[in-house]
Amino acid sequence: MSRVVWQDLCLDAVDVDAQSRFWAAVTGLEVADTVEHRHLTGLTPRHTIWVNAVDRPHTVKNRLHLDVDCASVADVVALGATVLAPSSETGLGWTVMADPEGNEFCAFERGDGEGAVPAYRLHGIGVDCVDAGALARWWAERFGVEAVHETEGGDWWSIAGVAVDDRMTLDFNDVPEPRTVPNRVHWDVVGLVDELLAAGATHLWDQPGWTVLADPEGNEFCVFAPRDA
Template identity: 50%
Template sequence: MTAASWLELCLDVHDPGKFDAMASFWSTAAGLRREPWPGAGDEPDDLVGGAGCGISLCPVPEPRTVKHRVHLDVHVRAVDDLVAAGATVLQELPHWTVLADPEGGELCAFVRAPDQDLPDYRVHEVVVDAVDPERITRWWADRFDVGVQNDGEPWWWVQDVPGMPFDSLVFQPVPEPKTVKNRVHWDLEGDVDDFLAAGATRLWDQPRWTVLADPEGNEFCVFAPR
């Protein structure tokens, strides 16, 4: 088996009228710069940074209908900075604040103290809802050839993933099953056959990549190693 490595995050965007607002908001929230889409057609800007830090905004025909099953946690100096960039506060909790981006997608903001450096790339972790967090975390740990992390709480996570620029990929328990395509997914470099042999499902093929789903149905894209 060849260990998979991280490429970037991808975020669905439905409303063409909000392409600019979403690109502006997420460039601020993630600490990335905007680059115009190089191809033909009306597409959102790409959000780019260092290796592995990109967020590709992907136009989709379907609107958001349910809570995001994958969301991003971000470092921030003040929640008001994200509100000024276009977010809406949904819930204030003791250690973080839940917000919605301009299309209503949830994210969590972790305020860093004034004496803490705010990193250039501000995605802190990616959090995935799961029916069986331990099982799906162990599955992904095997794909990345890394260890499984747990501190006695219900959530499980992986760290030190090759090419992954943020702290952790976290799987947290939720009571509801997955019902629609995730609006946040990740792109990887790896071997499609290795994923299929391990229990992934092939969803469809593109000229340069293959779309798969993990055992809990979370979509991800696999590119051949460069």
Template identity: 45%
Template sequence: MSLGRFKDLCIDVASPSVMTSFWGRLLGLTAPADNPEVLVGDRPEKTIWINRVPEPRTVKQRVHLDVHTSAIEDLVRAGATVLSPISERQHWAVLADPEGGEFCGFVREKVPEYRLMELAVDSADPEAQARWWAGVVGGEVGHEPGKPWYWLENVPGLPFRYWVFNPVPEPKTVKNRIHWDITAPDLDAVLTAGATLLRPKDDEIGWHVCADPEGNEFCVFLPAAVEDSDGEA
């Protein structure tokens, strides 16, 4: 039994207007007129919050998005820059968004209206990460023999098919510019499972900021009834 449920995604940016427009075009999402710094789709789980932060991007993103596209040129016209093109050894292109954040483009004959294909997370131990997150949000752990990466699929509420954990040699050094939120009935259960509480809910934020076993930030939203019954949760 899982401890929580996937809620939505958040992207830290320097220029919300530019990045909201860019990611909206790429993913097939729209920004409401009354809140131009959030992208929404036909399900709440497709929501992506575009958060302004003062710090610039300084290192390769440890969390990135993979997107469906009919042509890499379409991504370039939307404002992306190609860092590594499709080749015989690599069937996807590595690109950068207008602020330099990496993402990958996968060319498809038929492109869905919602074009977020998967969430990819750099990991020191991909199998351990995949299994830990399966325990938190559910889903099945997938692995192809002889390949170094692991993934989650069939995660309840997940609005894209795969959540992938890729092996990398470098350790995490800075706060991720892309993170995810979950809803959970019990914060203590998430912490007991191995999460670290980085910042509890306070007068400025209505959620709890946590980190997974490899330090990836995520936010936990508790039901209102739970929060009201325990003001220190």
């Protein structure tokens, strides 16, 4: 059985500087003091978010999006986000927003009481799927955990305890629209490429230090070899 370990997260950006500042403020991370290979840092290497320069602007709804905590939606708007679907209108427990480049994310208001908002405010990654159950189970098997079918207040699949901390989840939801463009969000893992290919991943291309694969629904992810491999 192929097993992987979470390494870090990557965001595509047209304006790397602006997006780095925005997402550092939203997530509670720090912008690393370097111009080349801009990234955000936190308590551990697993908190790292790389902000990668691309020349492709946001054009369609992202199939992977971030879920963040905030004291109020107004605070996030003040940082440069826009509101797409307020919770007061949808009746959901979160507000759908867009970052300065149009990338969708969900903001969960926690209030401004002491300890209401954690220092690290990214608590989930949402994944749009053709078959949420199948993809969740595929990734759960790769991480060596169980996928949970959630039905209270909705219908989705979730994986916990495999990313930055025990609180952060990977949440898989069925959507009607197909995947049409490369994702602007992806995660990196440590694992063995051959085992992932045997498990159903697809090879996309090679880089000097890592290999880019796609999961069974075409979502890109990067694989780094174990240090002792």
